[in-house]
Amino acid sequence: MPAQDRADLGAMVMHLGRRILAMERPILARHDISMWGYVVLSALRDQPMRTQVALATSIGADKTRLIAVLDELQRRALIRREPDPADRRARLLGLTPAGRRLHQRIRADIRAAEQDLLAALAEADRTTFLAALAILDDPPPGQPE
Amino acid sequence: MPAQDRADLGAMVMHLGRRILAMERPILARHDISMWGYVVLSALRDQPMRTQVALATSIGADKTRLIAVLDELQRRALIRREPDPADRRARLLGLTPAGRRLHQRIRADIRAAEQDLLAALAEADRTTFLAALAILDDPPPGQPE
DNA sequence: TATTGTTATACTCTATAACTATA
DNA sequence: TATAGTTATAGAGTATAACAATA
Numbered sequence: 001m002p003a004q005d006r007a008d009l010g011a012m013v014m015h016l017g018r019r020i021l022a023m024e025r026p027i028l029a030r031h032d033i034s035m036w037g038y039v040v041l042s043a044l045r046d047q048p049m050r051t052q053v054a055l056a057t058s059i060g061a062d063k064t065r066l067i068a069v070l071d072e073l074q075r076r077a078l079i080r081r082e083p084d085p086a087d088r089r090a091r092l093l094g095l096t097p098a099g100r101r102l103h104q105r106i107r108a109d110i111r112a113a114e115q116d117l118l119a120a121l122a123e124a125d126r127t128t129f130l131a132a133l134a135i136l137d138d139p140p141p142g143q144p145e
Numbered sequence: 146m147p148a149q150d151r152a153d154l155g156a157m158v159m160h161l162g163r164r165i166l167a168m169e170r171p172i173l174a175r176h177d178i179s180m181w182g183y184v185v186l187s188a189l190r191d192q193p194m195r196t197q198v199a200l201a202t203s204i205g206a207d208k209t210r211l212i213a214v215l216d217e218l219q220r221r222a223l224i225r226r227e228p229d230p231a232d233r234r235a236r237l238l239g240l241t242p243a244g245r246r247l248h249q250r251i252r253a254d255i256r257a258a259e260q261d262l263l264a265a266l267a268e269a270d271r272t273t274f275l276a277a278l279a280i281l282d283d284p285p286p287g288q289p290e
Numbered sequence: 291t292a293t294t295g296t297t298a299t300a301c302t303c304t305a306t307a308a309c310t311a312t313a
Numbered sequence: 314t315a316t317a318g319t320t321a322t323a324g325a326g327t328a329t330a331a332c333a334a335t336a
Binding site: 042131 | 155162163165252255281
């Protein structure tokens with residue numbers, strides 16, 4: 001494909017993103033968890049958080065949007081959410097063992113689906129693609145997003 | 146980066162997509178056109194359409210959502226939109242010369258911004274990345290999206 | 291009866307403002 | 314006074330339903 005005639009980068013990336021999200025939706029439904037619920041589990045698996053505001057910022061969400069998600073995850077005993085003894089305004093957030101196990105199961109399913117999708121690429125191209133994605137995803141400091 | 150520790154594909158792609166859209170927003174604003182307006186100009190540049198439904202389908206939008214967009218583009222004389230003499234229910238859609246010129250100017254600005262973004266990749270990786278994106282974006286027939 | 295375009299309406303998602311409790 | 318969490322409200326974006334014109 002001549003580079004000049006390709007579709008806009010934004011259009012291609014967003015289109016692929018919607019395709020991936022559509023692929024993930026039934027997996028999440030099977031595990032009875034929302035997209036935001038999964039995002040929260042993933043974030044807390046990477047590191048526990050000291051406040052809900054910090055969690056919201058780290059996943060690019062509004063703090064008010066998180067509350068219903070956290071309520072549900074806590075109700076199902078997938079996360080810990082307890083007042084910080086040192087500052088009782090804050091809520092210490094982390095995964096419970098059950099939350100960690102559920103996240104691992106969901107992620108395994110999603111990884112399998114990703115492999116199906118990426119099977120359209122040759123092995124070397126797949127590696128290059130993922131590496132490029134990681135680079136573009138993480139802009140160098142000093143260039144505000 | 147070990148493949149097992151990378152972020153989910155969907156998260157990376159959607160994050161990059163939002164980054165690109167944020168990059169495009171000021172460009173579109175400078176040309177006084179909405180995101181959907183630009184999408185419509187792009188689609189009609191690729192090929193004229195016989196109905197608004199066909200246009201809506203081709204860009205993944207709802208037909209009702211298009212109407213305000215088409216009203217505005219027509220008001221600014223950027224598109225043609227006339228009843229098909231052979232079937233007066235349908236509206237023949239296409240770019241005017243002014244619409245074609247505006248699309249070309251906007252696309253040039255967007256391409257320039259894309260180059261800045263892609264400059265984070267080595268030349269060979271950039272080529273591979275764009276080719277991979279085009280492949281993943283266009284799933285083989287028989288695999289419904 | 292089916293289809294195109296349109297309008298009006300409802301729904302979903304998200305952000306904003308206001309409140310409480312702590313500091 | 315400032316911040317964390319929460320609730321209530323408003324807004325944007327989108328989809329659904331109903332309609333008129335045409336086939």
